[in-house]
Amino acid sequence: MTAVLILGGTGWLSGHVARGWIAAGAEVTCLARGGRPAPEGATLVEADRAEPGAYDVVAQRDWDEVVDISSDAGHVASACAALAARAAHWTYVSTLSVYAESDVEGADESAALLEPARPDDEYDYGRAKVAAEASVREALGERAAIVRPGLIVGPGDPSDRFGYWVARFAAAADGPVLVPETQGRSAQVIDVRDLADFVVEVGRHRWTGIANAIGDSVPLGDLLADARAAAGHTGDLRHADDEWLQAHDVRFWMGPRSLPLWLPADMNGFSTRTNAVYRGAGGGLRPLTDTLRDTLADERERGLDRERRSGLTREEELAVIAELP
Structure with missing residues (x-):
């Protein structure tokens, strides 16, 4: 049975991902702070990712798939440090907000990114996601998929x-x-159910690369x-x-x-990015x-x-x- 660890799993998108993996027959574990239940059929491990030892319980075994959606660059870096050696494949859900420019129509995944956030910087969502992506790429290399959704609806x-x-x-x-x-x-939007389906399929097929996960403009x-x-x-x-x-x-x-x-x-490029990679990797709309x-x-x-x-x-x-x- 496929063993899947979702860092989260009790929220909106991560809950859809957890339920999608459960429907696919996987053994799903959700690591979250608690306060909300894990989806039926998943195991909840309560842990605060800001605390030392947050990953101790889940780092004791191997995982076929790890999914992370956090926008806290420190949390992503610590998860990679604790779990990269235990993961066969890792899917990080990032954002289209990582891109530096929003005035070029039809831009693809090679477009320039914002400067990554540093630990002492004031919080910036896009820059934090850039730093988180860098942590995933450095720790997982060719075992990682980075999914960049736009407006999830x-x-x-x-x-x-x-x-x-x-x-x-x-x-x-x-x-x-x-x-x-x-x-x-x-x-340009993407239905949360289509995005969750794609995240599951990426993990099932161990697809690697970067995809703008977004609907047609x-x-x-x-x-x-x-x-x-x-x-x-x-x-x-x-x-x-x-x-x-x-x-x-x-x-x-x-x-x-x-x-x-x-x-x-002057921001029309923000809502006209290409989704060709997403579609080519089996993403549905x-x-x-x-x-x-x-x-x-x-x-x-x-x-x-x-x-x-x-x-x-x-x-x-x-x-x-x-x-x-």
Whole structure:
């Protein structure tokens, strides 16, 4: 039986990966701090990766596959030091945020990276992932796969970005919805279930290399139109350009008072990276309309009017709309 160690396994993406390996018949162990259960069928080893000896229990045996998704470069380095000699194959889930430039369309895995984070630097997500990748490559060499997803979406998304649009269109019903300038803008996402399937397949076949794990680039306007159709919205779309929205404290991409997925015009390379390696290695992509449908069902279950980590509240949105010329 394939022995799989997942460093994590109780969160959103890592939980999907754990369940995927269990479905494939593997013996799955999740190393996590506790507080959340491991998926049914997995063994949970409670450990804090910031503490000495965190890997002592799992370092006592060999593993066919180790999966790590951490964005803490120190945690990744310590895991590699403790477990590299015990792992036949290692999959590290990194991010497209490792790339230094976001203005070149169609860039591939050879694009320049950010400078790796140093231990005493202020935390930077992209630079931390670059440092973590370096630790994996140094420790595992040709036994490692580095998977670089972009925006991960789908049911259960804790970031509240992608789901904002179907939830807002559904909640607005026949009322107005504020939308950003979409001309020349793109979006590029990957369903968490497709990403997890790929991580499992990479481990099963011991694939090595680097892959941008992301869906096809689509015009942002098309994505919003599909979200609107999925939600059955019949109200008006109220458009505003970048300058006007920024002047009214509406933010790009994510977080409070944002219009999620909307990016500055000079960052179009961020959402147009090639996924040829991912596809060539067997990565699948379900139709975006299916992801929107399933995300809407999840948003309805969690509450269309719940407090969100990203987006405008309905009250904020209507106040901004009221100021449109």
